[in-house]
Amino acid sequence: MALPNNYEAVIGLEIHVQLSTKTKMFCGCALSFGDEPNVHTCPVCLAHPGTLPTVNERAVRYALQIGLALDCEIAPRSIFHRKSYFYPDNPKGYQITQYDEPLAVNGRLGDVRIHRAHLEEDAAKTIHVGSSGRIHGSAQSLVDFNRGGTPLVEIVTEPDLKSPEEAREWAQLLRTTIKQLGVSDVNMEEGSLRVDANVSIRQTGASKLGTKTELKNMNSFRFLERGIAAELERQAAVLDAREEVAQETFHFDPRTGSLTPLRSKEYADDYRYFPEPDLAPLVSTDQMLEEARAALPELPANRRERYETELGLPEDAARQLAFDAELADFFERALQTADGAEPRTIAIWVTGELVARLREASDGEADPASSKVTPQALAALAGMVDAKQVTTGAARQVLATLVAEGGDPAQIVEREGLAQMSDAGELEAIVAAAIEAEPGAAEKVRAGNPKAIGPIVGAVMRETKGRADGGEVTRLIREKLGAG
Amino acid sequence: MVGFKPTYGAISRYGMIAFASSLDQCGPLTRDVMDAAILLRALEGRDPCDSTSVGIEGGVELPSRTDLKGLRIGVPRELSADAEGIETGVTEVFERTLGLIADLGAEVDECELPHSAHGLSAYYVLAPAEASANLSRYDGVRYGLRAGSEDGTAETALVSMYERTRAAGFGAEVKRRIMLGTYALSSGYYEAYYGRAQRVRTKIAEDFAAAFERFDYLVTPTSPTVAFKLGARAENPLAMYMSDYCTVPMPLAGLPAISIPAGLAQPDGGGPDLPVGLQITSPAFTESGLLGAAFAIEGAIGFDARPGGTG
Numbered sequence: 167m168a169l170p171n172n173y174e175a176v177i178g179l180e181i182h183v184q185l186s187t188k189t190k191m192f193c194g195c196a197l198s199f200g201d202e203p204n205v206h207t208c209p210v211c212l213a214h215p216g217t218l219p220t221v222n223e224r225a226v227r228y229a230l231q232i233g234l235a236l237d238c239e240i241a242p243r244s245i246f247h248r249k250s251y252f253y254p255d256n257p258k259g260y261q262i263t264q265y266d267e268p269l270a271v272n273g274r275l276g277d278v279r280i281h282r283a284h285l286e287e288d289a290a291k292t293i294h295v296g297s298s299g300r301i302h303g304s305a306q307s308l309v310d311f312n313r314g315g316t317p318l319v320e321i322v323t324e325p326d327l328k329s330p331e332e333a334r335e336w337a338q339l340l341r342t343t344i345k346q347l348g349v350s351d352v353n354m355e356e357g358s359l360r361v362d363a364n365v366s367i368r369q370t371g372a373s374k375l376g377t378k379t380e381l382k383n384m385n386s387f388r389f390l391e392r393g394i395a396a397e398l399e400r401q402a403a404v405l406d407a408r409e410e411v412a413q414e415t416f417h418f419d420p421r422t423g424s425l426t427p428l429r430s431k432e433y434a435d436d437y438r439y440f441p442e443p444d445l446a447p448l449v450s451t452d453q454m455l456e457e458a459r460a461a462l463p464e465l466p467a468n469r470r471e472r473y474e475t476e477l478g479l480p481e482d483a484a485r486q487l488a489f490d491a492e493l494a495d496f497f498e499r500a501l502q503t504a505d506g507a508e509p510r511t512i513a514i515w516v517t518g519e520l521v522a523r524l525r526e527a528s529d530g531e532a533d534p535a536s537s538k539v540t541p542q543a544l545a546a547l548a549g550m551v552d553a554k555q556v557t558t559g560a561a562r563q564v565l566a567t568l569v570a571e572g573g574d575p576a577q578i579v580e581r582e583g584l585a586q587m588s589d590a591g592e593l594e595a596i597v598a599a600a601i602e603a604e605p606g607a608a609e610k611v612r613a614g615n616p617k618a619i620g621p622i623v624g625a626v627m628r629e630t631k632g633r634a635d636g637g638e639v640t641r642l643i644r645e646k647l648g649a650g
Numbered sequence: 651m652v653g654f655k656p657t658y659g660a661i662s663r664y665g666m667i668a669f670a671s672s673l674d675q676c677g678p679l680t681r682d683v684m685d686a687a688i689l690l691r692a693l694e695g696r697d698p699c700d701s702t703s704v705g706i707e708g709g710v711e712l713p714s715r716t717d718l719k720g721l722r723i724g725v726p727r728e729l730s731a732d733a734e735g736i737e738t739g740v741t742e743v744f745e746r747t748l749g750l751i752a753d754l755g756a757e758v759d760e761c762e763l764p765h766s767a768h769g770l771s772a773y774y775v776l777a778p779a780e781a782s783a784n785l786s787r788y789d790g791v792r793y794g795l796r797a798g799s800e801d802g803t804a805e806t807a808l809v810s811m812y813e814r815t816r817a818a819g820f821g822a823e824v825k826r827r828i829m830l831g832t833y834a835l836s837s838g839y840y841e842a843y844y845g846r847a848q849r850v851r852t853k854i855a856e857d858f859a860a861a862f863e864r865f866d867y868l869v870t871p872t873s874p875t876v877a878f879k880l881g882a883r884a885e886n887p888l889a890m891y892m893s894d895y896c897t898v899p900m901p902l903a904g905l906p907a908i909s910i911p912a913g914l915a916q917p918d919g920g921g922p923d924l925p926v927g928l929q930i931t932s933p934a935f936t937e938s939g940l941l942g943a944a945f946a947i948e949g950a951i952g953f954d955a956r957p958g959g960t961g
């Protein structure tokens with residue numbers, strides 16, 4: 167259900183990205199996912215007395231790359247703060263994070279302004295036994311410190327997003343951007359990319375922001391969209407009832423798709439921030455900045471620009487490719503093998519027909535790399551379309567076969583007799599027979615009604631099984647009926 | 651007893667139980683200045699495990715000085731004659747010592763550290779604030795004392811375990827400081843307490859920097875009063891805090907300082923003579939010079955007192 171017209175949504179995102187460094191943010195323990203609990207720990211990340219943190223240089227370099235990729239200003243000097251709260255996932259009793267002097271500020275990605283991006287450490291993982299997965303009501307809680315101390319970059323956007331769909335699309339663009347940097351796995355299911363949303367609504371056109379609520383634990387792009395949509399609806403109902411939206415934090419339950427409020431006790435909001443005295447300020451040298459800049463790959467925004475200006479792709483296809491790394495990879499590889507095919511044709515077939523067929527075949531997912539269609543096959547098919555060796559309709563049939571079975575398009579065309587008719591005489595004979603079979607339609611066309619041509623074209627196409635080019639067929643019929 | 655506090659960053663803090671991280675700096679307690687120098691030589695150095703450690707460039711020279719010729723020694727009034735609650739006996743011993751310093755060839759003159767009178771207040775905001783965070787890790791989850799929890803859900807059991815463990819494990823003074831520090835960092839109070847204390851700290855450091863443009867070393871009494879009996883001020887935390895009056899500005903500015911025995915004096919309320927200390931301080935990372943000057947003064951004082959009644 168969409169938000170009623172009299173309201174508009176104001177959405178900002180807070181994103182946590184786990185960096186794929188070898189070791190943790192402040193100690194030498196290896197990063198891991200899915201290992202036996204508490205094997206990647208040491209006195210530092212378990213907060214034993216007398217231990218001190220030291221900054222992971224690689225994490226700083228990765229964070230610089232993220233900051234630059236988001237077009238942020240990099241602070242010449244940033245500092246760490248301590249954020250205090252008691253919870254078993256937080257062994258020191260404080261998290262080392264950045265507060266009022268973050269590493270990167272004032273950026274932009276796509277249409278969304280970036281408020282800040284900063285470095286911090288991840289909490290350990292608490293597992294609440296015998297409950298909804300939350301401590302409230304659970305019988306026992308266990309702590310796995312393997313994750314504790316993993317380097318994180320937290321990215322905070324300005325509230326520039328206007329709808330759940332926009333939020334999902336933008337989050338996907340962010341994921342693609344960071345994936346291309348190679349600094350994180352950015353996997354939402356595994357938690358290396360975590361997206362929280364700040365959501366509020368206001369009367370359309372109002373300048374004052376409404377009270378915002380925070381949504382957590384939406385561990386897929388679909389859930390992100392669904393969670394925000396549900397919260398927008400809830401807020402609209404609250405306002406419709408002439409009540410006030412309360413500032414709350416909600417936890418998204420992927421099993422039920424519903425939002426439950428977190429009790430304020432679990433997240434006390436006085437974190438007693440103060441500058442971390444155990445760490446010196448971060449000062450990025452010119453050399454570090456240069457290296458980070460040099461390590462930036464082609465980012466989606468630039469790639470889209472190049473696709474449009476250098477390859478002449480239509481805007482939609484350029485955007486779709488550039489903002490989806492897997493799709494763009496496939497396209498680039500197809501482009502390399504293409505002999506003869508226009509980039510534009512390849513792009514249109516990748517973003518259009520291929521994506522549609524793949525989504526049909528695998529429940530909404532469209533990663534061509536894991537399909538049976540090779541980039542070479544797609545490029546070859548596009549080449550055949552460009553060379554008018556197959557019609558568009560026939561090419562669709564070939565693609566369907568490729569998606570289902572894989573293989574070589576030329577062989578499929580050969581096997582299934584889908585080659586475009588190049589023998590003009592044969593086509594003319596079929597056209598003449600069709601005119602004879604549809605005298606009523608022929609009469610109307612002759613009388614100057616071009617729309618009446620449909621049944622004749624249909625008869626030709628049936629006879630030729632899609633091997634004839636539609637444009638050519640229409641031209642021939644009109645010529646024969648003197649309706650040129 | 652000689653107490654030596656090196657420049658912040660001279661010695662690694664790794665392995666030391668953290669109290670107030672931006673002030674903590676371990677140092678030797680020794681019989682004499684030479685021993686302090688020998689230990690410092692072994693202790694100082696950059697440690698990759700402590701990113702605030704840098705070590706002392708050029709290392710530490712063992713002291714050999716027997717005079718103070720050519721040195722300018724400053725006497726900050728705020729931390730000596732004008733110090734709050736300074737005892738008559740302490741002033742007498744301190745002035746006698748200034749005479750000895752002049753006899754050793756130093757040029758002695760008064761100087762000002764205008765903000766140092768606020769040092770104690772700043773210290774008792776900053777140190778408890780840092781301590782309140784540093785002591786959070788003693789929560790009974792991973793090591794150390796764990797007091798049993800109340801029955802109930804995991805959540806209520808967890809909170810009661812925290813509360814009971816920390817109530818049982820910390821003493822009264824520690825609890826007092828945790829509460830002070832937590833309060834000073836609370837939202838709404840941060841600027842009034844922590845922020846202000848940080849600005850005082852900066853001012854104090856600037857005062858020292860200005861004084862060291864005119865002087866090589868500054869000297870003060872170590873404490874406004876003579877030594878008091880162990881535990882004598884346990885019931886009166888404010889009086890206890892006051893004994894740090896002369897010594898807190900130096901760690902706030904990160905400077906090295908040494909305390910050497912200067913003589914004996916009667917406390918203001920009467921009673922047997924008790925030890926009085928002399929504190930000498932110098933610019934950051936000038937430990938070799940500081941130890942040299944302390945060595946010369948120690949020799950001139952020739953302190954050899956043994957505690958009354960036990961010797």
Ligand SMILES: [Zn+2]
Binds near residue numbers: 207208209
């Ligand atoms: Zn570790």
